Amino acid sequence: MGFNLDFALSTIPTIMEALGTTLLATVLSCLGASALGFTLEMIRRGGGAPGLAVRFLIDFIRSTPVLAWLYFLYFVMPFYGIRLGAMTVGILGLSLYYSGYLAEVFKAGIDAIPKGQQEAARALSLNRRDTVVFVIAPQMLRNVAAPLGNYLVSILKATPYLAILAVPEMLGRAFDIASETYRYAEPLTVAGILFLGLALIVAYGVKRVEQRLLAAGRR
Amino acid sequence: MSTFNIWLGILQGLGTTAQVTAYGLVFAVPFALVFGVAQFLTTGMTRFLVTAIIEFWRSSAVVVLLFVFYYVLPVMGITLSALTVSALVLGLNTGGYASQAVRAGLQSLPAGQREAGMALGLSRLAILLLIELPQALIAMGPTFINNLIQLVKATSLVSLVTLTDMTFRAKEIAQTNYDPVAIYSALLLAFFVVCYPIALAGRWLEARIQS
Amino acid sequence: MLAQAPHPLSADQSMPHVRIHGLNKWFGAVHVLKDIDLTIRAGARIVVCGPSGSGKSTLIRCINGLEAFQKGKIEYEATSLGKNTRETAKARRQTGMVFQGFNLFPHLTVLANCTLALRRVLLKPAREAEEIAMRHLTAVRIPEKAKAYPAQLSGGQQQRVAIARALCLNPRVMLFDEPTSALDPEMIKEVLDVMIALARTGVTMVCVTHEMGFAREVADEIVFMDEGRIVEQASSKGFFSGTAHPRARLFLDTVLRH
Numbered sequence: 293m294g295f296n297l298d299f300a301l302s303t304i305p306t307i308m309e310a311l312g313t314t315l316l317a318t319v320l321s322c323l324g325a326s327a328l329g330f331t332l333e334m335i336r337r338g339g340g341a342p343g344l345a346v347r348f349l350i351d352f353i354r355s356t357p358v359l360a361w362l363y364f365l366y367f368v369m370p371f372y373g374i375r376l377g378a379m380t381v382g383i384l385g386l387s388l389y390y391s392g393y394l395a396e397v398f399k400a401g402i403d404a405i406p407k408g409q410q411e412a413a414r415a416l417s418l419n420r421r422d423t424v425v426f427v428i429a430p431q432m433l434r435n436v437a438a439p440l441g442n443y444l445v446s447i448l449k450a451t452p453y454l455a456i457l458a459v460p461e462m463l464g465r466a467f468d469i470a471s472e473t474y475r476y477a478e479p480l481t482v483a484g485i486l487f488l489g490l491a492l493i494v495a496y497g498v499k500r501v502e503q504r505l506l507a508a509g510r511r
Numbered sequence: 512m513s514t515f516n517i518w519l520g521i522l523q524g525l526g527t528t529a530q531v532t533a534y535g536l537v538f539a540v541p542f543a544l545v546f547g548v549a550q551f552l553t554t555g556m557t558r559f560l561v562t563a564i565i566e567f568w569r570s571s572a573v574v575v576l577l578f579v580f581y582y583v584l585p586v587m588g589i590t591l592s593a594l595t596v597s598a599l600v601l602g603l604n605t606g607g608y609a610s611q612a613v614r615a616g617l618q619s620l621p622a623g624q625r626e627a628g629m630a631l632g633l634s635r636l637a638i639l640l641l642i643e644l645p646q647a648l649i650a651m652g653p654t655f656i657n658n659l660i661q662l663v664k665a666t667s668l669v670s671l672v673t674l675t676d677m678t679f680r681a682k683e684i685a686q687t688n689y690d691p692v693a694i695y696s697a698l699l700l701a702f703f704v705v706c707y708p709i710a711l712a713g714r715w716l717e718a719r720i721q722s
Numbered sequence: 723m724l725a726q727a728p729h730p731l732s733a734d735q736s737m738p739h740v741r742i743h744g745l746n747k748w749f750g751a752v753h754v755l756k757d758i759d760l761t762i763r764a765g766a767r768i769v770v771c772g773p774s775g776s777g778k779s780t781l782i783r784c785i786n787g788l789e790a791f792q793k794g795k796i797e798y799e800a801t802s803l804g805k806n807t808r809e810t811a812k813a814r815r816q817t818g819m820v821f822q823g824f825n826l827f828p829h830l831t832v833l834a835n836c837t838l839a840l841r842r843v844l845l846k847p848a849r850e851a852e853e854i855a856m857r858h859l860t861a862v863r864i865p866e867k868a869k870a871y872p873a874q875l876s877g878g879q880q881q882r883v884a885i886a887r888a889l890c891l892n893p894r895v896m897l898f899d900e901p902t903s904a905l906d907p908e909m910i911k912e913v914l915d916v917m918i919a920l921a922r923t924g925v926t927m928v929c930v931t932h933e934m935g936f937a938r939e940v941a942d943e944i945v946f947m948d949e950g951r952i953v954e955q956a957s958s959k960g961f962f963s964g965t966a967h968p969r970a971r972l973f974l975d976t977v978l979r980h
Contacts, residue, residue, distance in 0.1 A: 354710065359668065360667055408825035412826075415818075417811060417839060417891065422843075477583040477586040483579075487572040488567070492566070
């Protein structure tokens with residue numbers, strides 16, 4: 293049978309059509325994971341019983357595969373009468389899974405702020421809300437920007453998991469072609485190369501932003 | 512089917528999960544060591560090639576990579592078992608990540624270590640093997656543990672290429688029993704039972720290294 | 723502001739600003755402050771000194787509520803520390819704090835460091851806040867760096883900004899926690915000069931420092947601490963001309979020999 297290069301090239305436009313879905317899933321999952329991860333970290337920081345529960349939840353998420361989470365949400369939610377589209381379930385799954393990692397990122401970002409900053413804020417009589425908004429958050433954002441960017445790339449690379457839930461992103465589209473033509477090697481290779489290229493481009497962009505932030509930090 | 516039987520059913524896949532992990536390490540460890548050291552030592556064109564190979568394994572989406580190798584190798588006339596292909600892809604992907612820890616560990620050593628070795632008349636290879644690598648590998652121990660956990664979790668993918676690991680068993684059981692809550696909770700729990708002790712060991716190691 | 727108006731921080735000399743009574747603090751099992759009694763009169767310039775670990779930094783951090791204490795009282799004119807958070811906040815509003823490590827906010831300009839509390843705590847409009855901040859930055863001789871970020875300043879400059887930042891809230895008492903200990907020797911003088919100038923305006927200040935030259939020139943009262951206790955409390959003149967306590971004598975010999 294051999295590898296048919298012409299056929300491979302002919303699949304590129306069809307697979308690329310799904311680029312938008314891949315990027316949308318990436319961005320929404322990253323936003324969801326950031327929001328959830330930050331919330332989890334805030335609850336963990338608060339301590340007490342909720343803090344302990346969240347600490348365990350984060351450990352649990354980090355000890356379990358994303359694929360198992362996707363199956364869990366996909367099959368368990370309908371059992372309780374919650375019917376969502378595959379894309380929504382996929383984004384929820386990726387958000388939940390990566391929130392366990394981003395909680396750690398936010399933790400490190402906050403821990404890296406010297407204790408003296410909070411003390412100075414207290415000595416200036418700033419209230420808790422103002423201390424978070426004007427003193428802690430801006431410094432935390434600068435600290436987490438680089439690792440957050442790295443997780444954006446990780447999430448991009450995890451979006452093809454959504455093909456398993458039949459979300460028509462790039463890998464899903466490649467499988468569609470494969471099942472129509474009974475040729476798997478070519479469309480999958482194209483998908484592989486496109487994902488690699490995309491990951492490298494996004495990683496490069498993240499690095500550029502990181503360098504600019506670093507330069508800004510040296511002001 | 513009782514919750515207990517679901518548990519037992521899923522645990523039947525533990526052997527395959529362990530097997531893929533172990534074989535994966537056979538690929539991951541040598542790759543991480545050789546390519547991490549190579550990226551540290553080489554310059555110019557050689558370094559570019561080494562980096563390109565690492566980036567291929569590390570920056571590719573592992574899901575896609577597994578399918579590509581699973582379907583493309585036979586077309587190229589290379590027939591490997593699903594187990595071997597899975598171990599190769601998951602192992603080298605993990606190895607790609609771990610190679611970066613090896614390189615970073617070597618780079619973070621103070622130059623004085625190498626200079627002290629040179630002053631003692633040691634060869635470059637002896638300095639690397641006796642002075643630099645031992646320190647770098649110990650310092651990066653917690654990172655390697657994290658890489659190992661990622662590998663164990665990634666083995667869930669082999670269920671997609673017909674291997675009967677824990678994830679595959681869960682789906683099999685789900686075909687005959689409509690009890691998704693019990694089945695998929697048990698699957699998550701099974702991975703937790705395997706991975707969490709490794710994570711705790713990593714934390715213990717990290718605490719020891721810091722003290 | 724009228725030229726002949728007294729400095730807002732200088733007040734009736736007879737009235738005590740802060741009265742500390744029987745203060746005790748433990749860090750776990752360690753008894754770090756033991757039965758501290760101290761009165762900070764309006765216009766007083768108190769230097770707290772003593773060997774490291776004697777509790778002097780902890781004392782000054784208790785005065786504005788950065789550290790909690792277990793026994794005793796810290797009373798301000800109208801309120802008392804530790805009663806509840808509201809009262810503590812009220813008391814803290816009357817103090818300005820200068821830290822050993824400056825603790826400027828690195829993501830804000832010098833000016834924004836100074837205006838932050840003016841705008842968020844005293845709710846001043848932007849223009850007025852900037853005017854007040856610039857006045858204090860001028861007083862610490864660094865108005866030209868208003869638009870700079872802390873990382874662009876030397877340690878001495880950063881500490882002067884920190885002093886201006888604390889002065890912006892118009893505190894009744896200025897607290898200094900080893901303000902020159904983190905500085906390179908060549909920068910200590912510029913900070914001490916600013917503090918001496920500040921002392922001349924009649925500000926009430928409590929300063930933890932090892933700078934005995936500064937103490938001799940500025941302080942009207944020296945408090946010597948050792949192992950969590952106030953071992954000696956004397957007028958500056960009395961302390962330097964012949965302190966009675968052997969441990970204070972020993973400390974003074976060690977410090978002055980440098």
